Amino acid sequence: MSSRRGPPSLRQNLLRHILLWLGLAWLFGSAVTVGVGQWFTQQAFDRALLDDAYLLASKVQVQGRRLALQATERELQDFLFDQNETVLFAMHGTDGALLAGEAALPRPPRLSPPDRLFRDQDIAGRRFRVVMLGVAQPSPFVVSVAQSTSERARLLRELLAFSLAPQLLLLLVLAWRLHRSIAQDIAPLAQLRAAVEQRQAGDFTPVPVQADSAEAHDLARAINLLLGRLEESARGQREFTGNVAHELRTPLAGIRAQAEYGLRHRDPEVWHEQLQGIAASETRASQALDKLLALALAYEAGTALQLVPVRLDEAVQEAVMRFLPRADKQGVDLGAEGVDTPSTVQADLTLVEGILNNLLENALRHGTAGGDGRPVVTVAVQQEDGRTVLSVQDNGPGIPPERRSEMLKRGVRGVGQPGAGSTAGGVGLALVTFYAQLLKAPVSFGSGPDGRGWRCAIVFGA
Template sequence: MAPQPDGPAVNAAQPPPPTLGQRLLRTVLLPLAITWIAGAAVSFSVAQYFTQQTFDRSLLDDASLLAAHVRMVDGRLRLELSPAEIRAVLYDQTETVYFSVHAADGTVVAGEPLLPMGAEGARPFHFDDVPFDEKILRAVRLWEDVPAPFEVTVAQTTSSRNAALRQLMFYSLLPQLGLLVLLALWLRRSIGRDVRPLGTLRHALEDRGSQDLSPVPTEASTRDVQSLAAAINALLQRLGRSIRAQKEFAGNVAHELRTPLAGIRALAEYGLGRQDPAVWRQQLEAIAASEVRATALVDRLLAVALAAEAESALELKPVALDAAVREAVLRYLRRADAAGVDLGALGIDARVWVEAEPTLLEGILNNLIDNALRYGGGGGSPPAITVAVERRDGEVVLSVQDNGPGVPHEQQLALAERGAQGEAGQLLGEGVGLGLALVAQYARLMRARMRLRTADSSGGFVCEIAFPVVPAPAA
């Protein structure tokens, strides 16, 4: 069996659709052309009517003049005009004129006997097209009753009136046709100029690489093209945010999982170095708990990434900040003791409420304490880290302060950007910028503010998170 052509081949054989400029030009010019044709038909009818009226009035005047010279002589109707007078009355430079005078009984009184007599009921006059000598003549029939009933017929050829009608239509419709052509040329140029930015926009998108999500430059000549360009640029901006959120999510996962994975590895190494099955069970339980914590962390990070991508606020609720600080300090206390760092907390004796998301708040505490333990030592003797909670100027301020080498003021803002390196990264250690960038992002999602400063007395580094004050929730 011969192979059958598939769908795309059939579609490829179809002619391409018209361009927007061609479609607009066709949409505008087609009604104009139809309107012009209808106007030409109306103009022709009007011109024909008034031209006919003019020539017919002249025929009626000639018939009335002939009828005025019909007399009753010896009981018979006679036309008392000589041939020369008749030629003078019916003289026409371009047309051939015929006439006849018929009595009521059909007797020819004067003129062409071949001109037929009209109906008696056509009074007082009637215009008609009559055949004569293989020609069609325009005729007027005038009926008179004095001195006796008779009919005067005057007919003439129609070449003059047809020529006048053609000239009238020529000089009337030709300028209109010329104006229509000029209008078509002007519309083609104007429509082409107005749709040219669309072609420029198409070429800009065709020549762009897949990684280039910068705004598309356009020279919009109309509001519609400007709106289309703005919509495309807004789409590119949303795609850029989505891609950045995906990259940030991958970086967040890699950064946040480092601590639980290191803890799992340490627990596994400790268990492998012991021979007691009870120790193995204890370490396996700790590994399972760490794995559950790591899984929950990944799920929370995914929720954060989706919320950041959609630019939607998370569901915030009252959280006891003092309890969260206490749990975080206890969680890192063993690591701090092993590193010889004095880790303490201030301002957690009384209940302090903030509006936050527990997962993000825990991520802020983990990142700040982890950064302080990694990069905050070495400046003071002995190394010390203080996590404090205090009320200040209508805000609840969470601060983590170390007595390390600190960071110059002009470089502190760079640490809040993802992947901060350079002198700031060399001072505190590679990777610190990622943790602080996460803290800044988490704070922004909870409508809090992050501030970086140098400690007044010890010269260490301080990171503050300022939350709005919220009343205590009902019991």
Template sequence: MHCRWCAVPSPTETAAGRPRPALRERIGRHVLLSLVLIWGLGSTVVLGVGNHFVAEAFDRALLDDAHALAAHVRGGDAAPGAAPLQLDLTQREVGLLRFDQSETVWFAVYGDGGALVAGEADLAPDGVPAGSTHTFSQLQRDGRELRRVSLRIDGPQPFTVVMAQTTAERTQLLRRLLVYSGLAQLWLLVALGSWLLRGIERDLKPLSDLQDAVDRRDAADLRPLPAALTHDAATRDVQRLGEALDGLLARVQQSLHAQREFAGNVAHELRTPLAGIRTQATHALGHADPAVWRTELEGIAQAEQRASRTVDQLLALARATEGGIALTLQPLALDAAVRDTLLRFLPRADALGVDLGAEGLEHAVHVQANLALVEGILNNLLDNALRYGRGNPARITVALRADATHAVLCVSDNGPGVGPDLAGRLQQRWAQGAPGLLLGQGAGLGLSIVARYAQLMGGRLTLDDAQAGTLRDPGGAVGSGLAASVWLPLAPPSPPPHGRAGPQA
């Protein structure tokens, strides 16, 4: 007979070459083993309890026979010349007393001095403990085990009655009790095991259905699993597993979408500079004039720089999209981070003739942020300002201030600025204003990267006219231009040192 619970599965093998057991097989094995152990323990308990009560019943009957025999002992008065102890039973009455359908019974009566009054001479009494009238003991006679009772009768002339009988009947009774109770427990064990195995099979079926649904899926099919296998599952564990798989599929789909978008963006943005490089190289190879070569090589170098910058921005944007899954935020000294970044940009600003200044860095400002993302925000905003902030003279101001809940980092320039209709659109990918298109620099990714970084840290980016910012020229006139403000949440206040009270109101 085929048993699906006992069949060896054929899934993935272990490192040692043995097949891994199926989950239903392992659970079924544990359940059946537990039931067998319980059945064995139950049989042992039944045997012990049955042996106790059977022995008690037989011992009580043997003691009653000893009392009945003692009632027929006559004599033993204390008066002088009284008759000695004797058993007042005929041979026929003695035979009736010793009669038993399945056991053999022996008896003996002993006087106070140990003299045999009647019965078997070799059936010696056992010592009766003080304070008791009888005692039971085991005895070997003619190779058979006997159960013996010694009954002491006190009186003018005490005597002891000893009765013994074989134990075949009580052993047979115990055997029948064990067989019948064991068979009944075995039947219950089989019924309970079948019910449990069917229940296990029924409860694991949703898991098998979920496995089959995943196995039948194509690698490109990342849709959520059917609701009947996840949200409508019979058990909470299968439901949580289905929801976890749906979440994993959603993350994989998001990652694949980001990869496809990244690949498409790279292909789209590199097509133009690569075509220009190819055209310039072809034009240079068609001339023998070194001046033409130099001019075309300079154009190729500039196109390569623009392509490299575009690739760096695309990689940063892809990391920002993927990094939101496991981003660590911790208290960060924003004033120190801004100061370090400004020091790195000063040589470039001096080379371009741009006046790069800062405001509000004398006060410590701590935000809940990520250092790499903060540096990415500053790098993009300063790079954007250095390319577009071409006032006369060109000025860029980095201002830092804080309110009750947020720190505001504002990078202002006196460049051409943007109109209010472009302030929201510039935070999207590939969006550029007219000055950017005129300069032919960038790909419209810098501000979208800044907006995404700020969003990952729980902040936001706002674009305003520089007139609303803090940038002013030496003459006091407000310069036109762009003020890009990044709002970041402040870090929670540090707890006071242990054992010291906080400030009093």
């Protein structure tokens, strides 16, 4: 059974790409070195070969209307002596006739003095370098000198060996050092991978990583930012679950109470009345759930709600009418102030209703315990400095200033004793604060004008 290999590691990719281009650069440099070395070597040998041709040409004189080389055998050996190479010469007239020297040398082309010609020639199975020099005095002729090229090839090989071998060694050392350096540079990525693999599903704390490179640091920062967004999303889901539980508790309790009341009676009129109430409660619960879903999406995406003109006075009147039967049953004096004059604000009606419902729910449930005289809850709409202020106030014992920030936390409740605070905190006030933030309306919590009770104020148009 064959196993499929995974993709190559980052280290392998980096080494392959770097060494590939280094190898290509080395080959190109070697080719340049070979070409330059060969050119300079050939220039040096060709210069010496040309000097020999000039020396031989200087020994030519005219004898009886013919050109003759005036040099003894000993002198020719001295002229053409080379310890390692074979040197040949020949002299040809303008008609191509051999005047002196080796007949094996090729006949030169027509050269006008002082033209010269260098070329490679195979002579007797060996490679020679030949120079042909046109001479004008004492009479036009061409002198050719040929030298075998074995010494040139040897020097070129030695030049390549001494120049390219260190470069190859340097390339190997560089590859070894690159391997170690790349391993050190990508070590933070391995640490980051291990930290992410070992992370529990609910752990959104930042991933620690020691990064020496900007790329690894940026990657760790991006992962930590992602973890932060995931934590925010998980917090939003928890908030949504709690909000749903809180918002649906009251209508579901009302539906249950109305159903139980209807089951205890035989009168169809009572059934009809309770069914209407159940339908209305279900409608309010569905609307609340739809809005909570929309709020959760807005919270998740970080987008703002679209604010539209809302009649705040009408919303307050409807909220008071909804809670009036319950207030009468509890003996609470529930009233509204400032709703006789139309008051329009930029808001969202469902959020405004959610604020009023939560504040009135808290006030009727917790704000009437421990108060002096008849409990009073007042919803007011006031104009202050061109802004509209919506407030809900009770005459209960209130909350000490040192505990007000604590009461905004979910699940925290007042003790219910005078002086210790009795108004509910937790989900209700947390939702009021969150809704007010979405409406861009500052919210404040404090005591009433006489220092008694609990007062919440939301400022629209601030």
